[in-house]
Amino acid sequence: MGTERRKGIWLPLWISIGIAIGLFIGSKFSIFNTPGNLVGSGKLDAVLNYIHESYVDTVNTYQLVEDALPNIIQELDPHSEYISAADMKRVNESLEGHFSGIGVSFYVLRDTIVVTSIVPGGPSEAAGIMPWDRIVAVDDSVVAGKKIRNEQVLKVLRGERGTEVKLGIKRAGNDFIENITVTRGEIPVKSVNAAFMLSDEIGYIKLGVNFGFNTFSEFISAISKLKSMGANSFIIDLRGNAGGSLEVVVAMVNEFLQKGDLIVYTEGRNFPRTDNYANGSGTCKNDDVVVLIDELSASASEIFAGAIQDHDRGLVIGRRSFGKGLVQSQRNFPDGSAVRLTVARYYTASGRSIQRTYEKGRYDEYEMDAINRYIQGDYVNIDTLNNLIPYETLGGRTVYGGDGIMPDIFIPRDTTGYNSYYNSVVNRRLDEEYAMVYSDMNRERLSTFSTWQELYRYLRQQPLLLNLVSYADNNGIRRRPYYIQESGELFETNLYAYIIRNFFGEEAFWAAYYREDPLLNKGIELIETGMTKKVNILNEQFK
Structure with missing residues (x-):
C-alpha cells in the first residue's frame, strides 16, 4: 500500500518532466517538419543547432559559419563579400591610410632583409636605422640566411603601436651586429x-x-x-x-x-x-x-x-x-x-x-x-x-x-617588346632583383648624384642590359638574342626606374618610368594644343 501511494505521488511529476523534455526537443527540431515556406535564417539556425546537438564528432561551429558565410554572400553578386576579422584589419589599413610598424621600406635580397628607405620622422629614423642596413635578426631570432617572404617580414616587423621590437643590424663597414630596439608607431600609407x-x-x-x-x-x-x-x-x-x-x-x-x-x-x-x-x-x-x-x-x-x-x-x-x-x-x-x-x-x-x-x-x-x-x-x-x-x-x-x-x-x-623571354625575367622579378644588386654594389657612387635626372643620364651610359642578361642566365634563364634585342628598351626602362627609386624614392621612380609613356605624351599634346578647351566640339570619339 505504501509503495502504490509513493507511485501515485511521483507519477504526475515524471509525466510533467517528460512533457517539458518533449517540448524542448520539439522547439529545437520542429522546424524540420514545419510545412510551407521557411525563412532561410530559420533553416540555418536549425541546421547549426542540429549539428551542435547531434553530430557524431565535435565541431567548431564558429569556424563552420566562417567558412560558410563567404560562399553565401558571394552568390549575390561579384562585389558583395564577407570579410573575416583577420582580413578586416588589413582592409582597414588600406582605407584608413596608416598601419602600426617600424617605418621602413625593404627588399628581400636573396635571403637577407635590406632596408631601402626610411619613413621621415618615423620610429626607425628615431632609433637610428639607416638605408642599406641589413636586418639579420628580429627579437633574437635569426632571419638572415633563411628563405623568407615579404609577408613573413611584415608579420614580424608590424605590431601594436607602442610595442617594441629588437633588430639585429649589420651595417656596411662594421664587422659586428648592432642591436637596435625600435618602438612601433603609426606609419602613413600614401595613396x-x-x-x-x-x-x-x-x-x-x-x-x-x-x-x-x-x-x-x-x-x-x-x-x-x-x-x-x-x-x-x-x-x-x-x-x-x-x-x-x-x-x-x-x-x-x-x-x-x-x-x-x-x-x-x-x-x-x-x-x-x-x-x-x-x-x-x-x-x-x-x-x-x-x-x-x-x-x-x-x-x-x-x-x-x-x-x-x-x-x-x-x-x-x-x-x-x-x-x-x-x-x-x-x-x-x-x-x-x-x-x-x-x-x-x-x-x-x-x-x-x-x-x-x-x-x-x-x-x-x-x-x-x-x-x-x-x-x-x-x-x-x-x-x-x-x-x-x-x-x-x-x-x-x-x-x-x-x-x-x-x-x-x-x-x-604598347605591346612592343613583350615576349616570352621578357615575361620569364619579369615574372621572376629578376630585373628588380638585379637593380637591387647593382644599387647595393655601387651605392657609394650612385649616392653622389643630387637629382634623379643626373643619375638617369649616368645609368644610360652603363651596360645594364648586358649585365641583366648575364644575371638572368646565371639564374636559369638562357640567353635568347633576338628576344633580348626586341625587349631591350623595356628592360632598360625598368632598370633605370628601379635603381632611381632606391636613391630618390617613389616619386622619382614614376617620373623615370613614364619618361616615354604614350598616354602622358598624348595628354601633354592635348593640353598644349588647346584640345582640352574644345571638348564640347570633340564629337569624333575614340580616334
Whole structure:
C-alpha cells in the first residue's frame, strides 16, 4: 500500500518532466517538419543547432559559419563579400591610410632583409636605422640566411603601436651586429604616389591602387604643391586604381567642377536616389584637365573619369575601364568581421551605369574579363561597342555606358617588346632583383648624384642590359638574342626606374618610368594644343 501511494505521488511529476523534455526537443527540431515556406535564417539556425546537438564528432561551429558565410554572400553578386576579422584589419589599413610598424621600406635580397628607405620622422629614423642596413635578426631570432617572404617580414616587423621590437643590424663597414630596439608607431600609407611637373605649366598626379580616407588631403596637397610650381593644367593618372570611398572621390572631383554640377548619384531597391553635387569651392575649376584610365581603373576611378567626361570638363584618354558600379554598405560584427552588401548602383550625371554585365553564379568569368579582353585584342584595337549604350554629355557629345567608361581618345596598349623571354625575367622579378644588386654594389657612387635626372643620364651610359642578361642566365634563364634585342628598351626602362627609386624614392621612380609613356605624351599634346578647351566640339570619339 505504501509503495502504490509513493507511485501515485511521483507519477504526475515524471509525466510533467517528460512533457517539458518533449517540448524542448520539439522547439529545437520542429522546424524540420514545419510545412510551407521557411525563412532561410530559420533553416540555418536549425541546421547549426542540429549539428551542435547531434553530430557524431565535435565541431567548431564558429569556424563552420566562417567558412560558410563567404560562399553565401558571394552568390549575390561579384562585389558583395564577407570579410573575416583577420582580413578586416588589413582592409582597414588600406582605407584608413596608416598601419602600426617600424617605418621602413625593404627588399628581400636573396635571403637577407635590406632596408631601402626610411619613413621621415618615423620610429626607425628615431632609433637610428639607416638605408642599406641589413636586418639579420628580429627579437633574437635569426632571419638572415633563411628563405623568407615579404609577408613573413611584415608579420614580424608590424605590431601594436607602442610595442617594441629588437633588430639585429649589420651595417656596411662594421664587422659586428648592432642591436637596435625600435618602438612601433603609426606609419602613413600614401595613396598619391607622385606629383611632379611635366612642363612649366602642366602638373602630373599619380594615384595609387585605391582611394583611402586620406586620399583627398594628399590630393589637395599635391595640387597645392604643383600650383606653387606654376601648374595651371593637370594630368590625373588613375591607371590601375581600383577605387574606394565614394565621399573621397566626390570631394576630389569637386575641385574641377562648377557649383551645382551633378557628380554622381546612387540608387537601389531599398536605397533611395542620392545625388552628389559640386559645391563650387574647388581650386581647379578653370584649369585644363586630362584623365588617364585603363582596364584596371574601377569604381571611384570611373566616377571621377565619368564626371569629368559628362560635364565636358576635360578629356579622358586610355582604354575602357573595368566597369565596377555597385555600391556596398558595410555592417560590422562584434568579433571584428564584417559584411559588405551591394545596396545600390552608381550613375554618372548623364545617367550612365558604370557596372558591366555579370551572370549570377558565373563570377569566375567576370573576374577573368580583363584577361579575356586582352586575349581578344581589346587593348590594342578599339574596344567593341556591342554591349554599350550611347548617352549624351551636357555639351551634346556621345559617350557610352553600361560596361565601364569608354575614353574620349583610345590609346592602345604598347605591346612592343613583350615576349616570352621578357615575361620569364619579369615574372621572376629578376630585373628588380638585379637593380637591387647593382644599387647595393655601387651605392657609394650612385649616392653622389643630387637629382634623379643626373643619375638617369649616368645609368644610360652603363651596360645594364648586358649585365641583366648575364644575371638572368646565371639564374636559369638562357640567353635568347633576338628576344633580348626586341625587349631591350623595356628592360632598360625598368632598370633605370628601379635603381632611381632606391636613391630618390617613389616619386622619382614614376617620373623615370613614364619618361616615354604614350598616354602622358598624348595628354601633354592635348593640353598644349588647346584640345582640352574644345571638348564640347570633340564629337569624333575614340580616334
